[in-house]
Amino acid sequence: xxxxxxxxxxxxxxxMALLRDWEAPSSFAATRNDYVALLRDRGAAAMDRDGxxxxxxxxxxxxxxxxxxxxxxxxxKGQFWVQVGGHIDAADDTLVVAxxxxxxxxxxxxxxTVVDGVLxxxxxDLGSAFGRCRTHWDxxxxxxxPLSPPRVSHESEEVAxxxxxxxxxxxxGSMPRRIASMLDQLRLRQPHGMITGI
Numbered sequence: 178x179x180x181x182x183x184x185x186x187x188x189x190x191x192x193m194a195l196l197r198d199w200e201a202p203s204s205f206a207a208t209r210n211d212y213v214a215l216l217r218d219r220g221a222a223a224m225d226r227d228g229x230x231x232x233x234x235x236x237x238x239x240x241x242x243x244x245x246x247x248x249x250x251x252x253x254k255g256q257f258w259v260q261v262g263g264h265i266d267a268a269d270d271t272l273v274v275a276x277x278x279x280x281x282x283x284x285x286x287x288x289x290t291v292v293d294g295v296l297x298x299x300x301x302d303l304g305s306a307f308g309r310c311r312t313h314w315d316x317x318x319x320x321x322x323p324l325s326p327p328r329v330s331h332e333s334e335e336v337a338x339x340x341x342x343x344x345x346x347x348x349x350g351s352m353p354r355r356i357a358s359m360l361d362q363l364r365l366r367q368p369h370g371m372i373t374g375i
Contacts, residue, residue, distance in 0.1 A: 186221050191271050192233070193217065196316075199295040202358070208298045212314060223314075226264040230311035235272045236262025237280035238297070238319045238359050239289070240341075244367075246324060247341050247356055250283055250333035252349075259349040262315065263332070276318045284336055285328025289320040296362050299351050319359055 193216050201209050215223050215233070222228030238260045239248040249258045261283040262276055269275035273291065280289060297317030327336040339345055341360060344353065 234313045235275035236317045237276040246338045251335040257349040283330045292319040
């Protein structure tokens with residue numbers, strides 16, 4: 178009998194392909210392999226918040242086109258500044274679609290130009306405020322946007338643009354590294370590797 182929790186679905190296959198296609202910096206090579214293994218071993222459950230306390234999430238780091246500013250939200254549960262993003266919904270066909278949906282919901286920004294492919298992976302444990310979730314294996318993409326005024330959602334207390342060399346206090350622990358790595362990769366890609374927002 179087939180165990181449907183571990184069955185490979187089109188969404189799981191798409192996520193694995195997205196990760197494998199990433200020309201990742203050497204510092205991400207082992208982590209990328211761990212993510213692919215998680216998807217291979219757990220199948221659809223790895224992308225479902227109800228599939229267990231450890232699962233994938235999808236994030237979107239929003240920068241202005243000049244790469245001088247980054248958009249962050251002050252997370253209501255975590256009480257820290259972090260990128261927009263979150264759980265993958267059943268209607269999200271791909272990780273990129275999930276990340277963009279979260280970006281629009283949490284920022285109110287609509288003019289987003291997506292950078293092709295994965296740019297960041299970050300696995301982090303969560304506190305008790307996050308309920309049943311214990312560890313998020315986050316997949317980060319990037320999008321470019323005009324410096325438009327953002328809108329606060331129910332998940333955050335504030336959403337604001339910050340210059341990349343003057344980030345706020347109370348950042349989530351991995352944020353300085355994640356933003357710096359993103360910027361390094363984006364500067365190498367400009368003006369190539371951009372696709373129209375979806």
